[in-house]
Amino acid sequence: MSTDATLSFEEAMEKYDPVLGFEVHVELNTQTKMFSSAPNVFGDEPNTNVNEVDLGMPGVLPVLNKTAVESSIKIGLALNCKIAESCRFARKNYFYPDTPKNFQTSQYDEPIAYDGYLDIELSDGTVFRVEIERAHMEEDAGKLTHLGGSAGRIQGADYSLVDYNRAGVPLVEIVTKPIEGAGSRAPELAKAYVAAVREIVKNLGVSDAKMERGNVRCDANVSLRPHGRERFGIRSETKNVNSLRAVEHAVRYEIQRHAAVLDSGEPVIQETRHWHEDTRTTTSGRAKSDADDYRYFPEPDLVPVVASREWVEELRATLPEPPAARRKRLQADWGYSDLEFRDVVNAGVMDEIEETIAAGATASVARKWWMGEIVGRAKNADVDPGQLGVEPATIVELNKMVEDGKINNKMASEVLDGVLAGEGTPAEIVEKRGLAVVSDDGPLLEAIDAALAAQPDVADKIRAGKLQAIGAIVGGVMKATRGQADAGRVKELILEKLGVNA
Amino acid sequence: MTDTNSNQLIRLSAAQLAEKLAAREITSVEVVQAHLDRIAAVDGGDRGVHAFLHVNAEEALAVAAEVDAIRAAGGAAAAELHELAGVPIAVKDLIVTVGQPTTAGSKILEGWHSPYDATVVQRLRAAKMPILGKTNLDEFAMGSSTEHSAYGPTRNPWDLDRIPGGSGGGSAAAVAAFEAPLALGTDTGGSIRQPGAVTGTVGVKPTYGSVSRYGAIAMASSLDQIGPVSRTVLDSALLHQVIGGHDPFDSTSLPDPLGDLVAAARLGNVDGMKIGIVKELHGEGYQAGVENRFNEALELLKQAGAEIVEVSCPNFQYALGAYYLIMPSEASSNLAKFDGVRYGLRVLPEEPPLTIERVMGATRAAGFGDEVKRRIILGTYALSAGYYDAYYGSAQKVRTLIQRDFEAAFAKADVLISPTAPTTAFKLGEKLNDPLAMYLNDVATIPANMAGVPGLSLPGGLADEDGLPVGIQLLAPAREDARLYRVGAVLESLLEAKWGGPLLDRAPELAASPVVEPVETLVDAQEAK
Structure with a gap:
């Protein structure tokens, strides 16, 4: 495996302007598959969640999963997209053993959602608008495991195993328009964009959104052009970058690699790249050119998907508040500083603080207890703070005891330990342990x-x-x-x- | 059971068999056995009809015995039996069946057993109709003569040196040779109707979507339709009623059932109906004997009170060309799944390396016949970037124009009429090396598939010049299949009155094979377990 030359990121930025593009695949968490009644479950024994449709047996026909369509429309709406009144599926024809029919049923020129945008907030509060080209429905392929060769790649493998459990799992592919103007913040934006998409589909409840399980997968397109030039450079597509950190690193690496290629006077090759987490580099995959011919044509076994405006509005009415808007609202309501609020978000206790305030605590008391007492205990126990089992009512009760002068802060902390140890309510623990402020x-x-x-x-x-x-x-x-x-x-x-x- | 009795049983129509079974004059086991005996007598051997690829004797007899037992026991279970319970049927080997092999007439599926039943097969089972076996066809239903079967051609019972039509030559020949009273076919461009025409049988291509395609191995998804094959119009209506209706497993399945087809076949009147002659579907290019029988049929309908009008469908002239773009395009994609990875034949390349691509290539090279390869190549080309608009795109536009032609024609006529095929049965081998001549056989049947409308072919008599059957085709608007049965039944009765009996009474006696082979020898060798 040869190592590609790279320029330093700073040097690359001095000379070039990066243009990004993302294709994010979201696996929907429907009960059954996109076109069959087989269960959509992760992690089972290979080839158990399959029926004749998933295996592409002779004579089978697809039947579209209505929940998958609803989820796709919800995603489209959350991405501020227009929803097509009528759209069709198409067949993408190519021979590969992870695709049982040797074509993928996908959407081609008629995506269900199109022309949207997503406002991405960067760490310093800058908001960057990413335009969404389309979000379309398709089916996932099976999973190939290449054995006997090196690095688990098909090249050089002795044989391959295929698990069709994933074949036919519903996917929504979200495609951005070219993202220009991110400059040196391109890697950060890349990570923030994928994080935002992941947060949205999780918030919608339409996907388990676990990147480590491949529920959200990102293909990152990168090209560079000299500052001031309008025409895009030639892009590479780094496939299956499957963690937020990796997205940031892969974009950064590709910028550095492209810059070195361009500096050497060579043309960038349009190709897919493989991401390697261990070395944080990419290697050349398949040459990808416009000559790739998937012989798309409308899927004759399915009828058009008609999304009536009434249906779309019904679905819109069920949408939860968008995560970014919710954060903005909560910070304003609670009066936290930017730093305080970011800490709360990073600690993962925003929902808990909201519940505690709802139970009667003030915003500052709720923050003091969660950030000051509970987050640290969760860290020691190596669990999420919400999983410790602290009820909002407990916090309110403890705080009232302190305010009434019945116990002091130090005692309250001790009582909290008692609550977590299952010794009873705060009042019971105060009683049992004989805790009381001496006021004589x-x-x-x-x-x-x-x-x-x-x-x-x-x-x-x-x-x-x-x-x-x-x-x-x-x-x-x-x-x-x-x-x-x-x-x-x-x-x-x-x-x-x-x-x-x- | 005497031979005479057996010989009488096999000549009964499905409706007659159903009546006698219900009256307990005969048993289903007798009926099934009589057909199995007939298959054993005429299907095998060098000069056999070779309508069957697989005979399902054991299961068919078991189902028959079950029906007989239910009838004998009487009571509610007997009363609930379907009208056709116990009446045997043959199934085109393009339709998947549990418990029997399904080959699609191809080497690539030799020995493959489906893990599931087609929806139509489930419905046959629900009606307790014994399945006699699987019938021969052109490989993947691609052909008009059954000569493209990887398992050898079927012979026409009227003349064993002639083709029985295709692709469903096996189903038509089985019914014509009294090996089965009913059969299922599939019709993409005429594969039910054209074999019906050249074998003197009845065949119906229902409205697209009115019979589930789930379990019919797809050639061209937007054109394929399963339909009945029989010796009488009423029998087709009876079978159509069994297999039709909505199926949630087929997204293109129509939600609402068609009207009462059997009642339509029994109505027996065409008084005041307008029947349209399609100007473009007769005349030049049609055999004189075919034209004569067609004109006679028109005369009979006129006498029965129908009004004959002429309609023009100018875009039908482009139908064949457009069909040969759309059909292979869809077929090239539908047949991609046959790659040796999951089921069926797997051939390893003779030379290394043993890559997946080369295994797929070797499997498909060895497993597909020439006609299948021809259509895959055609379709792959037609869908290619840069050619798509010119070929597939234009063909879809032609399809719209054909649909409009039909709409205009049906504004003037209740039913359209034409010869089913331009010629009577040609000789085996005659057109095998001339694909274009072979394709022209379907010129009159293809428009119905392109528009999704239903069509029925029934025997119109024998051509003067060769004494071979001629087919008359009736076409109706989508979902108006009942009209086909109504007009078809009237024309059939008028013609039979003229002939003094069914046309098939005039077919030559098939000599029993010199050695009556036991049924087992017909069972596919792959079946032996």
Whole structure:
């Protein structure tokens, strides 16, 4: 495997302007396949979720899955696309053993959704609009496993196994228009775009959206042109880039590789590229030219899909709030700073905070508990924060106890541990563990006298007006009372005792 | 059961058999056995009809015995039996069946057993009609003579040196030779009607979508249609009623059932109906004897009170050309699945390397016959980038024009009429090396497939010059299949009155094979397990 020359990313950016394009395949999570009644399930024994239709047996005919059409329309709407009133399927003819009929039933010149856009927010808040060319329905192919050769590739393999469980799984392919003007942010935009598509289909509930399972797969097209030139350069298509990080890396690598090719005066070859996660490089795949002839023609075994306007509007009414709009709304409602909100999103507790606020907590209290207490515990337990099992009502109850002065923050944290350990409600745990803030001044004054006697030099400093030194005395009192003292009251009493005006 | 009785049983129509079975005058086992005996007597050997590729004796007899037992027991189960329960049928070997091989007449599927039944086969089973076996055809239904079968040609019972038509020559010959009272065919460009015409039998191509295609191995999806083959118009109506109706497994299946076809066949009146002669579908290019019988049929219909009008369908002249673009285009894609990967024949290339592409190539080179290859190449070419608009695209436009011609014609006439085929049966081998001459056989039948309208062929008599059967074709608007049965039944009764009996009574006696071969020898060798 030869290694291609690359330019540094910065150098590439100095000379060239990248143009991107994406084809994102989304596997729908319908119960059955696109054109057959076989189950659409991931991970089962090979060739068990198949029937005669999926195997392309003689005489079989396809029957379109209505739920898949609904999901496709929902995706189209979420991508701000127009929905075709009537559209057809076509046959894409090519011989390959993962395709049981040796043609793929897809949509060609009549996609179900077209002319949309998606606004992508980059990390610094810049919004970049990506135009969507089309979103069309098609069926997935089976899965080939090449054995006996190197690197699992068909070249050099002794034999191949094919699993048709995936054959016929419904897919929606989302194709962007050429994305111009991203400049040096192209890799970041690439990642953000695929992340946004993934978030949308997950939010719609139409796909499991797990990239590691191939539910969302990305082909990334990259070309470069010298600054100021309008005509696009020749593109490469890096296939099956199947993680968000990989999308970013693959686009970056291809920009660097193209730049080196162009700098050498050679033409870029129009081809597919394979992405290698281990080396973070691509290698040459199949030469792809306009000579590829799939002999498309309208699928005669299916009738046109007619999407009445009423149906489309019914589906539109079921759409959940778009993720980006929801985030914007929540941040405004909660009054979090950009940084605070980003941390919440990154920690994955946005839904939980929303529920906690709904249960009666203020936005800042909800954030304090989730970000301050729960996220860390989840990290230690290696689970998502939402999976720890903290009920919003628990947080509200704990917080009320603190505000009422029944317990202090330190105790509240201890009570939370008790709740997580399954010891009962916060009230029960406070009771059981005998936790209560000591508010009788008698025992406190004794403890203060002891603390002042133990640290006479500190007492002098306080008398001299160095009020920040009071912490040492407070600490001593808290220690003596095993943390049950009300720190505020302790401070007041110390100052009183020493005759200092705060 | 005496030979005489057996000989009488096989000459009964399906409707007559059904009546006698219901009255318990005969048993289904007797009927099935009589047909199996007939198959054994006339189908095998060097000069046999060779209508069957596989005989399903055991299962057919078992179904017959089941029906007999239900009838004998009486009660609700007997009352619920379908009208045709116990009446045997043959199935074109393009239609998949569990428990019997399905070859499509091709080496590439030799020995293949379908894991599922075609919808029409399920319906035959639900009606408890014993399936006698699978009938011969041109490979993948591509041909008009059955000579393109990889398993040898079928012979025409009227003259064993002549073709029985195609692609469904096996089904037509089986019915004509009294080996089966009924059969299923498939019709893409005339494969039911043209064999019907040249064998003196009845064949119907139903309205596209009125009979499920699920389980019919596709040649050209937008043209293919399964339909009945029989000796009488009523029998076809009875069978059509069994196999028709919506099927959720076929997206092109019509949602609503056609009208009562059997009642239409029994109506017996054409008074006041307008019957249109299609100017472009007779005359030049048609054999004189064919024209004569056609004109006689018109005269009889006129006498029965029908009004004969002339209609013109100017775009029919382009139908054959457009058909030979659309059909191979779809076929090239439909037949791509036969690649040796999942089922059927697999041939390894003689020289290394053993790549998947070369295995597919070697399998298809060895497994497909010349006519299939010819059409795959034609279709692949017609769909290629740069040629698509000129070929497939133009052909689709012609198709629209043909549909408009039909609309205009049906505005003037209730039913259209023409000869089914331009000639009577030609000799085996006569046109085998002249594909264009072979294709011309379907010139009158193709327009119906292009427009999706139904067509029926019935015997019109024998041509004066060769004494061979001539077919009369009736065409009706989509979903108006009932009109075909109504007019067809009237014409049939008028013609039979004229002839003094069914046309097939005049067919030569088929000599029993010198040695009556046991049925087992007909069973495909691949079947022996």
